[in-house]
Amino acid sequence: MNDFEGTGEHADAVADEALGESPEVRAFLGVGYEPLARFHDRLRDEGEVRGLIGPREVSRLWERHILNSAAVVPYLAGARSVADIGSGAGLPGIVIACMRPDLEVHLIEPMERRTAWLSEIADDLGLTNVQVKRGRAEEYHDAFEVDAVTSRAVAALSKLARMSLPLLRRGGEMVVLKGRNVAQEIDPARKVLRTFKASEPEILEGTTVPGVESTTIVRIRRG
Numbered sequence: 029m030n031d032f033e034g035t036g037e038h039a040d041a042v043a044d045e046a047l048g049e050s051p052e053v054r055a056f057l058g059v060g061y062e063p064l065a066r067f068h069d070r071l072r073d074e075g076e077v078r079g080l081i082g083p084r085e086v087s088r089l090w091e092r093h094i095l096n097s098a099a100v101v102p103y104l105a106g107a108r109s110v111a112d113i114g115s116g117a118g119l120p121g122i123v124i125a126c127m128r129p130d131l132e133v134h135l136i137e138p139m140e141r142r143t144a145w146l147s148e149i150a151d152d153l154g155l156t157n158v159q160v161k162r163g164r165a166e167e168y169h170d171a172f173e174v175d176a177v178t179s180r181a182v183a184a185l186s187k188l189a190r191m192s193l194p195l196l197r198r199g200g201e202m203v204v205l206k207g208r209n210v211a212q213e214i215d216p217a218r219k220v221l222r223t224f225k226a227s228e229p230e231i232l233e234g235t236t237v238p239g240v241e242s243t244t245i246v247r248i249r250r251g
Contacts, residue, residue, distance in 0.1 A: 041087035048090040052237040057098060060127035063153040064094055067122055070149065078145060080117035091240055096205070097123040099234030099243045100178055103203045107131060107175035111195050113165045114182040116142055118149055120205065124178065125155045135160045136168060169194040180205040185213035185229070185246065186220055193224040196250040205234070206246050225251030 047053060048068060054061050068089050075081040075089075085092060097120030104110060104124065108131065112121030115135040125133040135150075135158060137143050143162040150158040161168060177192040177200070185206070192202045206213075214229050221229070227249040234243040 037084075037087050044088050044090045047240070048094075050237070053090065053095070056095075056237050057127060059129065060098075060123070063126040063155070064123060066153060067118065067126065067149060068094060070152070071117060075117060079141065080145060093117075093119050094123055095236045095240050096234075096243050097180060098127060099236050100124070100203055100205055100245055101127050103232065103234070103245060103247060104128065104131070104176050104178075107201075109174040110134070110176045110178055111136055111165075111168075111172075111174045111192075113177060113179040113188075113191055113195075114138075115146055115160075118146055120178055120180050122146070122149055122153075122155070122158075125150070125158045126153065129155075129157055131157055132174075133158050134168075134172070134174065136165050137162060138164050165191040165195065173197040173200070175200050177202050178204060181207075184216070185210065186217040189217050189220045189224075189226070189248065193220070193226060193248075193250050198250055200250050202246070202248040202250075204246050206244050208244055210244055210246055221248065227251060 057064055071089055072086055076083050076086055100120050101124055110124060110131055111134040113136050115121040115137040121133055121135040135146050137146060143160050146160045174195055177195050179188060182188055188204060211231060230247045232245040232247055234245045
């Protein structure tokens with residue numbers, strides 16, 4: 029890394045820290061702000077070393093990861109239970125649990141080192157509404173049902189639907205964070221969507237605070 033790159037990354041980190049301390053972010057995150065500030069600090073200090081985030085992500089945790097994850101929460105208003113598939117570092121599962129302490133949140137993650145992190149973070153933040161489950165989503169298809177299933181950058185929509193829809197009660201919703209080109213994934217997913225009598229996928233905009241780029245959310249209801 030040259031001096032210019034280092035200076036740029038430092039400037040990005042300073043700007044991101046300032047964003048995280050802003051009144052707008054505090055207001056948007058509500059009761060979740062204090063635990064999420066602690067979560068941010070743990071990710072900043074340990075995330076790269078523990079293989080949870082890449083080195084370039086350390087300087088943009090608030091904007092790129094925490095707020096991006098938080099954009100899904102307004103679409104969970106009617107839920108009382110959520111399963112987050114492929115929770116990884118806790119994005120969006122830990123963010124959801126912090127912002128909605130009334131929710132029962134199941135964090136499903138196959139990798140042992142990541143489930144260890146998730147359990148550690150849940151204990152550190154006092155998240156009594158979190159259950160960490162090690163394994164693939166398919167292993168829990170007959171174990172429980174929830175009101176909503178979330179995920180972030182896990183798989184193409186066809187595969188994601190096969191993983192997610194069996195976890196939902198009838199009338200429950202997949203509410204997943206996807207890339208801008210997700211419309212291209214809808215047709216290949218239609219066969220599995222018909223199997224579960226699922227609704228037509230809705231492509232929604234997830235917004236948080238002014239100046240932070242919105243994200244793309246797909247919502248599908250199990251019929």
